[in-house]
Amino acid sequence: MRAWYHLYPALPIFHGREQLRAGLGALLGISLCALIVSLGVKLELSSFHLIAPLGATAVLVFCVPNSPLAQPWSAVIGNVTAALVALLVLQLVPGPWSVGVAVGGAITAMMLVRALHPPGGAVALLIALDPAPALEAGPLFALMPVGLTTAVLVLAAIAYNRATGRVYPFRQPEANDTGNSALRLGLSTEQLGELLDRFNQSTNLGVADLGRLLAAAEAEAAQHRFDGTTCADIMSTSLITARLYTPLPEAARLFRSHAIKSLPVVDDDMKLRGLVLQADLLGSVAAQDRAVAWRQRSPRRTVSDVMRPADRAVSHDLPVGALLNRLAAQGSEVVPVTREGRLVGILTRSDIMRLLLHGAEERPAA
Structure with missing residues (x-):
């Protein structure tokens, strides 16, 4: 029975308002992309269409906008990089090996340019499985539709998240930022970054948000320790x-x-x-x-x-x-x-x- 326990959902129960907020944001973002694509079709831009991995990007930018994997650089550059790598693999590697090489190469390239974005792996897989549209458009396929539609979705996420009280893009600490040292338990930006690296969490949480969580935890612990004392x-x-x-x-x-x-x-x-x-x-x-x-x-x-x-x-x-x-x-x-x-x-x-x-x-x- 205990073994099955580890297969239970790891995510906490979402509040109803947050479910509605994220779902509505994804609806609006993808709909905006579809609208722009439909206008492109009317302008006879044959290479301009929606790609399935955009739905995965929508999950990240609207549901977990504080994740480093969901940030604008990761989303746009990650998807574009994955598309370029997949196009290159199609030219150099024969099938069926091209499928695995495209995905693995895309992941490696995204990490190299610090733009790891999970939907990028799906972009590479999509191109490897259905190469005709990508090969017809050539390298421009990475810019349109992949890059352009991802950028539109990211811009929609920036506006929507801020309008609904979420911070996106997330807080990037300044190199000489000492103003929030009290909010980070006296730890410097470098020390917080080292903590994330030590526990392999750099792709899951930003430095500034880690500081906010640690400060909130310290404040909560202090309230319990000195309960009732003013x-x-x-x-x-x-x-x-x-x-x-x-x-x-x-x-x-x-x-x-x-x-x-x-x-x-x-x-x-x-x-x-x-x-x-x-x-x-x-x-x-x-x-x-x-x-x-x-x-x-x-x-x-x-x-x-x-x-x-x-x-x-x-x-x-x-x-x-x-x-x-x-x-x-x-x-x-x-x-x-x-x-x-x-x-x-x-x-x-x-x-x-x-x-x-x-x-x-x-x-x-x-």
Whole structure:
């Protein structure tokens, strides 16, 4: 019985809306190709007709648009390459060997040009089994009908997928892209690519989508680990603050007296206006020409001159798990916590570590 279990469907159950979305997209895409072909027939373009492998291309570009095998380069170049290889094989290899050589050669060529597309194998097989139309048209057969109809289908898929909320073509990471490092667990594009190669999944999943999946999995795991714990539960509420008009020497005294690493800047209503770190004060001191000039001029300077924007403040009811990426990957040492815009606490890496060490039994109940 267990042996039969491995023959059960591997795909999950599709949601009804997704079935309708993909099926309708394929209907529209193939219908558009058929319409263009019918116009070509009226213009007496005898070599312009639909080919059966186009249906397999429709499955990929409308049902699994995030697959590397379904991307525009793979679809168009893959099908065209397969057609060219099959035409060449027909000229060099006698039957019945030409059938197998055409398909195997097409797969090898598609991989060589990084355009692996499963329907390309069907294109090669179709040409090898029914060579008359292809031989009559010659090498142009690879461009019309194969290349042109595939391009029309891909363009239809781009428009339809985007209109229905799917990303196609999929996300190609920039070579120097570091903006989403926090969304990828701190892993670089190269490291994510190495993971795909290690598990032989480069043809099934793109680097950017792998990063999104890993980040979502980490966030989900963090939510379970810190279930019910919000920023308000573990934040430090003994606040040492400064005002916009607080002189820099006074801010330096607060750092020394209270052994703090950050100094929130608030107005008279405790609304957060900015944040001063020790490095900000040190940078201000280093900017002075001489120590004497610092003592003479610093009383006229206030924290508003050196503070950084408080754009990383979070709400008091935010789950702690949502902060892990920020504290780990973005290098944040401290996160202000607000309630309706007013500062109510400070959250640091030490607070997260304390939560980890306390264990699940010490955490507030959800």
